[in-house]
Amino acid sequence: MRKILHISDLHAGKNLNKVSRNPDLSYALEQVSDLCNREKVEAILIAGDIFDKAIPDYESEHMVLDYLTEWAGRDIHVVLIAGNHDSYDKLKAYKNLEKLTKIHIFDRPKPNPSEAIFVYDNLAIACLPYPSERLLTRGSEDTHRAYSYKVADYLKALAKQVENFQYKILLSHLMVEKGIIAGSEREASVSEFYAIRPDQIPEVFDYVALGHLHVHQKIDSAAAETYYSGSLYQIDFSEKDTKKFVNLVILEDNQIKVEPISLPLYRELKEIRIGKDQSIRRILEEIAHENALFKIILEIDQRDPMLNSKVQQINQALGEKLVFFKLDFSEYASTNMQNIESLNILDLYKAYYKQNYNCDLPEELEREVIYLLNMVHNETD
Known part of the structure; x- marks a missing residue:
């Protein structure tokens, strides 16, 4: 029997109107530590958005590294990937930890899928950090089609790498169509133009551990057992009244069992x-x-x-x-x-366009607005 813990969206360094949320995150991570001890967890999968900003503050970095090294010191494999809030280069700087501990960092999508696999005995974990649309598409392409198909092709390549292992897990930070949005995610990053369809997730995987959406949920229309574990605490007031969970994944006798475990909130x-x-x-x-x-x-x-x-x-x-x-x-x-x-920047622009031009915003222009919003978020982090 193997027990794996799936968590995501730590957002270390998050502030809410100058109120630090690090105490809330630390409390949640303490629950994770207790759960690992109680259930004898062998590996923790962290599905991106380790930090809230690309360049985190010292306190947030110290806290994250403290927990990572604590878990690794207990003989737990920690596999983490970058999310859209994370800096590829910042996480790359942590990769030297792999030489000393059981921390395995995948800071960006690898050109060669064989380099994106972590193997632990009879378990293979295929890792796809947040695939930035800036890396995958060009301005002359049909962005939605190009992005989703390129991601889908890469997922197929990952599936090919792990198909002969007894247990196969995909760890990724992605937007999947039909996923429930909390409202605390970056509005441009959860657009339908940068989403993949559930049927584009290869069925070869026994479990798909996703990050990006902050609501704990199962994507029922995917062939594989596909879950967002959700954020570890209520990120902002759009998540009020939302309960928080982590997923305990049990692999035994070629079967998989998923147990969502509720996390108490600090505040x-x-x-x-x-x-x-x-x-x-x-x-x-x-x-x-x-x-x-x-x-x-x-x-x-x-x-x-x-x-x-x-x-x-x-x-x-x-x-x-x-x-x-x-x-x-x-x-x-x-x-x-x-x-x-309920309005966001994209909604406001749609309303402005309709008022001034007496018609709906064209899809091509909407894609360009979303692309620019993503660029602004990345440049200002």
Whole structure:
């Protein structure tokens, strides 16, 4: 029997309105360590987005390296790949760890698929770090078709490399069509133009360990057992009310069993709307002692003489737990707020285009906008 743990999307160094989320990540990684001890896990697969930014801060690097070396020191193989938030070159700098410990780093897609395989006894793990569209496609190509088909061809090449092993796992950071988006992912990176179809995942794999989408989910329409393990903690308020999991993968007698295991949260993200007729004091008494981070939306008349007093009351009661605070003066606050917050840059441009040209944004132009958004994200990290 072999036990493998699939985790992803650590996003070390994530800040939420200047509030560091590293304590939340550290708490989650402690649960991972406990689980490895309890279940006698032999390998941990980390499916990308190790860091939230391409150039992480010292504290985040120190924390990640501390856990990686701790796990490797317990005789656990750690296999990790780059995600779209990670710098290929930053992870390449860590590859010297392979000489000393059981840490195996795949920093970028390899031109030769044979170099993208980690073999452990009768188990082969094929690794595809985030395949940047800038590496795979050219401006003159039909980007959607070129990207998905090139990724699919590479997956076939990986499958060919591992087909003769008893157990075969694919570890990748990819967008797969029909995957559920949390809302905390980069909007351009989860576009349909940079997604592969479930049927493009080779069925030769016993298990497909994916990162990129932050919701834990199984891709039912894929032939292989295909899962996103999801983020280890609630990345931002779009993930409020979302439970977090890791996958324990058990390989035995040529069979595979997947056990999603729930992770407790260090601090839950909670959005609280306080209506005009509700008691602020009563609501604050109910939530002030919770170990959570809050987004408070206060519906209030801008002519209310107690406006400043109420704002001060909320700030004093919640202190550092108050991450976002909005004053809502609109009579139809709830509807308007939801409509505004559901928009992203691409949606705004589509609305602008339709208003000015009285037609929908052409697909070719939409692809170009998505490509530019991706370039901006990569250049500003």
